Amino acid sequence: MEGIILKGIGGFYYVDTAEGLIECKARGRFRKTVGKPIIGDRVMLEIQPEDGTGYLTDIHPRKNSLVRPAVANLDLLAVVASAAPPVTDPFLIDKVTAIAVHKGIGALVVINKTDEDPGDDLFRIYEKSGIETLRVSALTGEGIERLKDRIRGRVAAFAGNSGVGKSSVLNRLDSGFGAEVGAISDRIGRGRHTTRHVELHPVEGGGYIADTPGFSSFETGQMDLVLAEDLQYAFPEFVPYLGQCRFTGCAHVKEKGCAVCAAVQAGEIAESRHESYVKLYEGVKDLKEWELLKGGTR
Numbered sequence: 009m010e011g012i013i014l015k016g017i018g019g020f021y022y023v024d025t026a027e028g029l030i031e032c033k034a035r036g037r038f039r040k041t042v043g044k045p046i047i048g049d050r051v052m053l054e055i056q057p058e059d060g061t062g063y064l065t066d067i068h069p070r071k072n073s074l075v076r077p078a079v080a081n082l083d084l085l086a087v088v089a090s091a092a093p094p095v096t097d098p099f100l101i102d103k104v105t106a107i108a109v110h111k112g113i114g115a116l117v118v119i120n121k122t123d124e125d126p127g128d129d130l131f132r133i134y135e136k137s138g139i140e141t142l143r144v145s146a147l148t149g150e151g152i153e154r155l156k157d158r159i160r161g162r163v164a165a166f167a168g169n170s171g172v173g174k175s176s177v178l179n180r181l182d183s184g185f186g187a188e189v190g191a192i193s194d195r196i197g198r199g200r201h202t203t204r205h206v207e208l209h210p211v212e213g214g215g216y217i218a219d220t221p222g223f224s225s226f227e228t229g230q231m232d233l234v235l236a237e238d239l240q241y242a243f244p245e246f247v248p249y250l251g252q253c254r255f256t257g258c259a260h261v262k263e264k265g266c267a268v269c270a271a272v273q274a275g276e277i278a279e280s281r282h283e284s285y286v287k288l289y290e291g292v293k294d295l296k297e298w299e300l301l302k303g304g305t306r
């Protein structure tokens with residue numbers, strides 16, 4: 009039987025299958041292939057007739073995976089942002105979308121609290137970046153149907169700064185979301201706000217949503233960049249300009265004759281997007297040097 013791992017608690021995996029949710033155990037032998045099963049893994053399992061529980065027999069190759077939070081096979085990584093307080097720092101949006109683009113996961117910016125502030129500036133920035141952007145209000149329900157359409161049949165994880173209304177948006181997407189999270193936390197004896205694990209929650213009409221614990225875990229270290237030069241491709245709007253800079257190997261920071269910098273000057277690329285790129289570049293540049301010092305191991 010086939011299924012998808014929705015959650016893992018204390019060595020048990022809860023797998024959504026055609027027969028419903030099945031509690032499974034894993035056997036150690038995956039360690040040689042993909043390693044430990046993680047949330048979002050597509051797995052094969054066998055049911056034990058004695059008690060109806062299962063055990064995992066195989067894990068399908070992952071189309072992508074994040075390290076923290078540990079989750080596989082995401083179709084979408086959504087960043088919930090807001091122009092109303094607490095206002096989202098665009099750098100945090102850019103960091104998460106860059107990770108998504110680099111990993112081949114669809115990036116989605118969800119501007120919430122539009123009842124308080126429509127977030128016109130944010131919307132313009134991301135519209136121009138080629139990153140899909142939706143405006144919603146979890147309070148009034150505005151825009152929620154479009155977001156529902158976008159995630160239907162997909163596996164979508166949500167990140168966002170504290171207080172942005174991420175929980176409220178997730179509850180709009182599926183009214184059982186909060187209840188479910190609470191119930192599981194009670195079972196393992198922890199308060200809902202202290203749970204740091206990720207789990208997939210099935211949504212009505214198909215698909216899964218997951219809450220992720222804030223922005224802190226989204227570090228560029230997990231992009232697995234081999235070369236700092238790979239970062240430029242994580243900014244979709246840079247791509248038309250790549251190869252047009254005066255110098256090959258241009259870092260697009262402030263070099264003479266840089267086509268990306270010229271596009272920023274001309275207003276074709278948003279300044280805040282370029283600033284985020286430079287900040288991330290400084291980080292991965294150091295990382296690369298560090299990796300080289302360590303002897304080139306990844």
Ligand SMILES: Nc1nc2c(ncn2[C@@H]2O[C@H](COP(=O)(O)OP(=O)(O)OP(=O)(O)O)[C@@H](O)[C@H]2O)c(=O)[nH]1
Nearest residue numbers: 120121122124145146147170171172173174175176
């Ligand atoms: N005006 C307005 N307020 C909202 C909206 N969505 C959420 N809020 C309010 O914003 C506050 C935070 O909402 P939550 O859903 O708890 O936010 P969160 O992002 O999950 O916050 P954390 O639990 O800290 O991660 C609450 O007071 C909500 O009522 C919205 O669309 N409009």
Ligand SMILES: [Zn+2]
Nearest residue numbers: 253258260266
């Ligand atoms: Zn350049």
